[in-house]
Amino acid sequence: MLWNLLLVILLGVGIALYEVPKLLNRQMRRELFAFSSVLLLAVALAVALVLRLPVPNPTRGIEILFGPLTRLLYPAS
């Protein structure tokens, strides 16, 4: 688990090292901000999964949101 955690963080740092200098050279502030927020979200999600923290599952959300309509479509079950 520790190794996986290290791998995830290394991957995040690697992606940042690959993209950030390019963005800084081209003076893309807005892109840099978007990039870092998405990367932070990605690393947080991956770390949470590696540490087996309870992460909300989007599939459950969809099943709850669209459950009533689906029950209308499949009345038998």
Next chain:
Amino acid sequence: MGIEKGKISRIQAVFLVTNATLATMVLYVPALLARETGQDAWITVILAGAVGVLYGGIVVSIGARFPDKNFVEYSIELLGPWAGRAVGIIFGLFFLYRTGVVIREFSELLVNLVMPETPLVVFNILIVSLATYGVYLGLEVFARVNEILFPIALFIGTVFIALAIPEMEFYQLKPVLVHSLPALLRGSSLLLSFYMEGGGALLMFYPNLRRPEDGKPISYQVALLLVLAMLADIVGVIALFGPEEAARLIFPTYELAKTVHLGGFIEHIESLVVGIWITMGGLKVMVFYYVSALAFAESWDLRDYRPLVLPMGMILAALTVLEFADTNQIRTFFRYMPAFTVTVLGGITILIYLLTIIRKKDTPGGGAAQGHKNERSTS
């Protein structure tokens, strides 16, 4: 023109949309259709094709109305900056989620059928890295790869179904139309949700066509290809296994390929089918991934979508593990999928379509210049 400067031809667009729909449709859907409508499954294909042409017509006519803007750009123009961006982000999230599902479908296929000892995450990460590379290179690149590979895949699929014909017994299709209309509509709504995803992807790269004004035939060309391919697949599966057995299988098309023996000495050529599937699945993932990255970049006013690609790949790799626990949950998800896709994608598209019609009546002089004025006054 927005972020993407690449140009694709009409035939590339047709193949791209068809592949983005077909690649996973042949995986799970025949079994689900057989469970729902038994031997009448082929009728649902035709029904869904008819509604799909209608939806494609809507998509193409919106696209032709804004030949130099993609979906998020004109939804910002029509709905104003806030609501337009919200629509763009919902669109991006929808395709991000679906990309995760598609990747998971393919890694489940590999784990279940080919390499059961390998952990699932390995396949997830491999497919994500392949797709990330493709998306990073841009629309033109994977459109061309798809133009070369899609006809080959279609040809191999046709050959496999043709080689399985001697084993088929067509009396199993016989009691025609015994299933009720609601069951048929349920089956076709599942197919329609796949068609709609293809249409939604087309909304995003319609302005990248070389001649957007000639894009109208895309809708029925795609629908024709899809209906023919799906009909061959479903009729083949049901004639080979019978409706009850087909409903019980998880990957019926793979089982169909498994029955093919060439001349009594070439066996296990179903691996070829798995190889083709992974190629086409990778291209499907690229299309959805690209659409999602571009939608986010346009909604956040970025100058390039590429900075988002690598972090999104990491999100996708995590999402594919998070979304489902096993193959059965994917099958359960397909039960929710018609409501989900038709509400989200269909709702957004029809909203935009109605707005373009209203706009056309308001400003007979043409939308683009007027639109800019409106955007400025609202923002």
